[in-house]
Amino acid sequence: MxxxxxxxxxxxxxxxxxxxxxxxxxxxxxxxxxxxxxxxTSLLHATREVQASGKSIKANASIAAIGDILIHDTVYNDAKKQNGYDFTPMFSPIKDMLSAPDFLIANQESTPGGVELGVSSYPLFNSPQEVVKTLQEVGVDAVTTANNHSLDQGEEGLLNAIDYYGEISMPYVGSFKSPEDQSRIRTFNVDGIKFALLSYTYGTNGIPVPEGKEYLVNVIDEQKMIREIQKAKNLDVDLVVMSLHWGNEYQRFPTEEQQRLAKVLTDNGVDIIFGHHPHVLQPIQTYKTSDGREAVVIYSLGNFLSGQKDDFKDIGGMVTVQVEKTMNPAGSKITFPSIGFQPTFVSENHYKNYRIYPLDFARKNGLIAYTEEEMVSHMVNGVPE
Incomplete structure (x- = not known):
């Protein structure tokens, strides 16, 4: 069933x-x-094209420089400690000022060859290397090293300094350890603005550059400089910055030769010149180049830290150039919307307690009679006609 x-x-x-x-x-x-x-169609992977025709994009960066770091015996003796040297207190009053720019350059004039060679002062300088480490700690991003004291301690002192720059990863330019080192253009990318940094000096105080080793120091030679400027521009940089050791010591205005060379170099591609050597401030001048670019020349930034005093030799400062890059479909253009200058004063008490102060602070505290307004006016009013 x-x-x-x-x-x-x-x-x-x-x-x-x-x-x-x-x-x-x-x-x-x-x-x-x-x-x-x-x-x-997957909405998660859908794309949308945006037409950029007619649009422009801007990038901005501040590039700044300070003057001569020239360590006389009174300065390094004041920095001497039981174990080495400490320059940090000297920079403490202006540390915030130095940390403000996007990129800061210092002119390391006295070669930091190190204590093993024996520290020394004028006329043949050899500085403790700790000063460079302090510069790095307070915000300096690169040092320029072509100056009349580059060979004060010969090739050995120069190479000792370069070894130390490498040890602490401090970019340097102006003196070199080999032809290959000299041929390598130093370039930096700061907030989307790429620039090359070059450095030259008028000479080396009569000390001959060793034969066959001309790479040790960049000495001013117009044709050589123009070739290097062009080499730098071929690296697709936005601007070329040059440190120049030139002019007459203790003269507050540039010579005709400085002005002539500035025109030659800017017409051939240099965009900013930071000048050194006179040990006093010399004015800022802007140029319109032959190809229609803007260029800025700071003829001298004076002493930033040294044992020299009086007659404006203890007044220095930091110049800050605001760089703006405008990009659109037609190309890019560099302009300098503002150039600022902040004067400083090197204070000491019987060659002790060296400190770098903002000039306004020094004036208000009775350390100096000159005002910030006077120094800024000297710099920004340009070269007399």
Whole structure:
């Protein structure tokens, strides 16, 4: 009886299963027809093109420089400690000022050859290397090293200094350890603005550059400089910055030769010149180059830290050039929306307690008679006609 019921049930189920199969097949066919030719799109991966035609994008960076770091015996004796030298207190009053720019350059005039060569002062300087480490700690991003004291301790002192720059990863330019080192253009990218940094000096105080080792120091040679400027520009930089050791010591205005050379160099591609050597401040001048660019020349930034005093030799400062790069489909253009100058004063008490103060602070505290306004006016009013 049970077997008979089972057979009867199977007979009844077969038509039912066939009917379900037919209906499912029909539904699939209908669905496939309605979706044929429709392209599936994932919203998660959809993209949208934005036309930039007519748009411009801007990048900004502040490039700053301070003057001569010239460590006389009174300065390094004041920094002497039981184990080495500590220059940090000298820079403490202006540490915030130095940390403000996006990129800061210092002119390391006295070669830091190290204590093993014996520290020394004028006329043949050799500075403790700790001063460079302090510069780095207070915000200096690169040092320029082509000056009249580059060979005061010969090749050995110069190479000792370069070894130390490498040890602490301080970029340097102007003196070099090999032809390959000299041929490598120093470039920096600051907030999207790329620049090359070059450095030259008028001479080395009569100390001859060793024969066959002209790479040790970059000495001013117009044609050589123009070739290096062009080499730098071929690296697709936005601007070329040059440190120049030139002019007459203790003269507060540039010579005609400085002005002539500045025009030659800016016409050939230099955008900013930071000048050194006179040990006093010389004005800022802006140029319109022969190809229509803007250029800025700071003829001298004076002494930033030294043992010299009086007659403006203890007044220095930091100049800050605001660089703006405007990019659009037609190309890019560099302008200098502002140039600022902050004067400083080197204070000491009987050759002790050396400190670098903002000039305004020094004036208000009776350390100097000159005002900040006088020094800023001297710098920004440019060269007399």
């Amino acid at each position: 049970n077997k008979k019921r089972m057979i009867t049930g199977m007979i009844l189920c077969i038509p039912f299963l066939l009917m379900i199969g037919f209906l499912l097949n029909r539904q699939y066919a209908d669905w496939n027809t309605t979706t044929k030719g429709v392209e599936a």
